[in-house]
Amino acid sequence: MARLDGKVAVITGGASGIGESAVRLFVAEGARVVIGDVQEERARALAAELGSATRAVVADVREDRAVAGLVATAVDEFGALDVMYNNAGVGMVEGEIADAPEETFDFVTAINLKGVWLGIKHAARRMREHGGGAIISTASVAGLHGFERQAVYAMTKAGVISLTRSAAAEGGPHGIRVNCICPGGIVTPLSAPSPRAAEIVAERFADIHPLGRAGQPIDIAQAALWLAGDESSLVTGQAIVVDGGWSSVDARWQRLIGQMSDRNRAGVRPDGAPLGAE
Ligand SMILES: NC(=O)c1ccc[n+]([C@@H]2O[C@H](COP(=O)([O-])OP(=O)(O)OC[C@H]3O[C@@H](n4cnc5c(N)ncnc54)[C@H](O)[C@@H]3O)[C@@H](O)[C@H]2O)c1
Structure with missing residues (x-):
């Protein structure tokens, strides 16, 4: 038996990246899925490829x-809503708060x-x-820390974590589990808009990432699968971090230590003088 047999899901931002993988x-x-996205062509092409288990809906x-309308489509077309995956999102280099335009916010x-x-x-x-369900949202490791030049993005992701906790408190008595995922650096059109950018x-x-590899959309989709399925039936109100260990270390400190040990190996002091020099 497949892990989501008989379940009906809505996935926003389902036309690309993490959402498409999910x-x-x-x-x-085994799930039937409503793909909600503003990218009409991509959403429709994906639904056409995957066939009768999917519907594509243009939804902002x-x-x-x-x-x-996304929830209504799930119910009208597939008879239920068991999983809502609020994944749609945008990221951009905003500049420092002091310089960023109000429209960005x-x-x-x-x-x-x-x-x-809204999701x-x-x-x-x-x-x-209707007996509960699982709600999943995509937050980010950016919601766990301060983030230079992406303050609004980080704030929204911290907000998603907070919404998750409040919604879990409200949903518990109704059998609704609410969790979010905090991805680390995942190679998608959002983080890398071209094949060349993807390599860099x-x-x-x-x-x-301490694990030494970038994240791929499937890494996050697998976490979402677990949160959507019955194996995580006691899990709610959580921000599940899937980031190759990024948030567990201080990247700047790690870089500094790395540079210091490189210098030690090369036999030089931080000021460039040979080790042991007066
Ligand atoms: N890529 C990363 O490194 C990374 C890291 C942490 C969190 N995230 C989060 O993961 C989620 C998915 O992003 P991704 O990396 O797969 O990027 P992506 O650009 O490949 O996918 C995002 C999807 O959301 C859709 N979308 C954007 N605005 C929308 C709107 N108003 N209404 C409906 N759909 C809309 C886009 O059309 C796109 O299909 C986002 O919430 C993002 O913030 C990404």
Whole structure:
């Protein structure tokens, strides 16, 4: 028996990257999936490829009616909503807070935070009347720390973690489990918009992850699969970190120590003089 046999899921941002990987994995594990995305062509092509277990719906997660429509499509087309995966998100280099335009705040917050709030709201409304379910959202390790030049992004992801905890408290009595995933550096069109960028970004992520490799969308999809399925039935209110160990170490300190030991191996002091020099 497949791990999501008989379950119906909505996955926002399902046309690309982590969301696309989750759509493929969930369908392979027996789920029927509504793909919600603003990228119409990609969403429709994916649904056409995967066949009758999927529906593609053009939906902007900033809009209440669009998110309600995703839940309605799951119920109308597949008869249920067992899993809501609020994954759609945007990231950008915002610049320092002192320089960033107001529009950046509104744009990133509307998608990454309000979009998740709307997803939780409409899913919980349906699930509390129908025996519960699993709600998953994509946060980020950026939500666990301060992040230079991406303050709004980091703030929205911290907000997703907070929403997850509050929604878990409200959903518990109704059998609704609410969790989020904090990915580390994952090679997707968001982090690397071109094949050349993907190579460079993969090297950088490998460098900052103690495990020594960049994350791939499937790494996050696998965590989502576990949170969506019955194996995680006692897990709620959690921010599950999937980041190759990134958040467990201080990257700057690690770099400094690395540079110091490189210098030691090369026999030089931090000021460039040979070790042992007066
Ligand atoms: N790639 C990483 O390193 C990384 C790390 C941590 C967290 N994340 C998070 O993972 C999630 C997925 O990102 P990804 O890396 O797969 O990027 P991606 O760009 O490949 O996928 C994001 C998807 O969201 C969709 N989307 C954007 N705005 C939308 C809107 N208003 N309504 C509906 N859909 C919308 C996009 O069209 C796209 O298909 C995001 O929430 C992102 O913040 C990514």
